Amino acid sequence: MGGNQTQIKFILLGITDSLPAQTPLFIFFLLIYIVTLVGNVGIVTLVRVSPSLHNPMYFFLTHFAFVDICYSTVISPRMLADLLSEDKTISFSGCMMQFLIFAFLANAECHLLAMMAYDRHVAICQPLLYVTIISSRVCWQLVASSYLFAFLSAIVYTWCTFGGSFCGPSHIDHFFCDVVPVLKLVCSDTHSSEMVIFAFVTINVVGTSVVILLSYISIIRTVLRMCSAQSRARAFHTCASHLMAVSMYFGSAFFMYLQPPSSHRSLDKVASIFYAVLTPMFNPFIYSLRNKEVKGALVECGRRLFNHWQHKRVVSCRT
Template sequence: MFVRSNCTVNKFVLLGLAESPDVQLLLFGVFLLVYVFTLLGNVGMMTLVRTDPHLHTPMYFFLHHLSFVDACYSTVIMPNMLVSFISRNKDISFTGCVAQLYSFVFFGIVECYLLAVMAYDRYAAVCSPLRYVVMLPKSVCAWLVSASYTLGFLYAAIYTGCTFGGSFCNSNVIDHFFCDIGPLLKLSCSDRVLREKVIFAFVSLNGISTSGVILVSYLYILSAVLRAHSAQSRSKAFNTCTSHLMVISLFYGAGFFVYLQPSTSHNGLDKVATVFYTLVNPFIYGLRNRDVKVALMKHIKRGLCVCLL
């Protein structure tokens, strides 16, 4: 997919988020707590969906995969970043950098398509509740999830190939806390205009296709909610969709800010934006749902009873 020239570096140096040792120690504590919370929350959500029969519906099937992807998405970056906070060694090998970027893009693309799939799921549940099971049988749900992973695999190969398709002769210092497309392209000493255009085109394609599905789905949902005669029905529909919209807004807003700009325009704000969209937690989306809360309380009570016996 990409060719290393004779002057390509063998390793990169990640500058990270801060240079001061005191600040790095503080950031280590903060991000360690966030990462542990993210892992526990997403693994807990996956376990809950698998073990509770009441959550064996298309919505929670998608949420299970979203939680898995989010846990992997964070794991691609966070452990290496945490080590860099407490270690003087901020190096990452060329191969390690390629693997990190590919994995990061893969899980990011899969998350985009899963969010779009979940928007369609909400459309089916709100606008056609009587045909919900018919519109989303197990075979269709499995196909939609498989397609999301397949597209992630293909697009990640394209992005990674374009990013590492040139030479890195000028410098090996990455002004970021992980191997990302923009900072890596800035280091390339070969012509990157065509590669940037290809990346921009595919980012736009992914963004427009997935956000288009989300927008159309929620326009139909909004229309159905406004036509509802019962205030209770409108409230239930809004509660179902609000958390999903929050996750979408954070993920897409930060993602578009970082990737829909030329590599020369990247600055320190990209790091802040990246922190937001790499730590999006779908388990928060799940915990706002009444069915998940009931299932969680049931498992907690069952665990307490076992402990007391």
């Protein structure tokens, strides 16, 4: 990347160019962003303060929620500002940094989902060895390796996307700096960059998908061998939340990134909104509303807060 490249400024065309639609969209996506922050911060806080949730499954979930908070924050504030602003320009370095952080978090989310699938596999298929296999040290090693590989992949994506020559139009037909719309602005040959990006996306998305698929094949085989219908129902219920999160995230990711560049069309913005904006909002509800342990911890925290408030009220009345 030459020094002259850093002087380039891009213009994000955003979700829509319809002026009447921009204010309603701003309100809609602002509410989504607020719910996303409240929901994911709530998950992290709940796991931290509830002893009943201090286990590997919820350790991975707190990191997943943290990534969702950062993931949404990289995209939504800029998108919201552009909906109300006439100046939609973004500097070359700003665009590159947004993409780098986005790519890092997106890859980290893939790996965390795979780690969570592996955790469920061990819990159901090898319950007697669960504490030994998924120890605290192993949890930290798995999360650290996920972040490390995600960061290295993000550097490769960023170099391939922004390493070419930008000498044509500067309009990015998207609401954030993503690989496909940015590569369309590169006037040098991008074939080799596209092949490298495709290879790394395949390694990250397909590789983690295979880990999830193999984990659930093993889980299903183990569950079907269970004698008790109640045990089978409990095991499937334990995995239901994770499967819903996997389906939403990987479904939109496959649609967006594992197709030839020539095949990309207007539906890409819809897919991007789904996985970059909506999915981080849905995840806390998926893991809380469908999980008895989380709902139990919420009730317990509410009871403790109420008792604390009632105790303070009684003390203040006596004084």
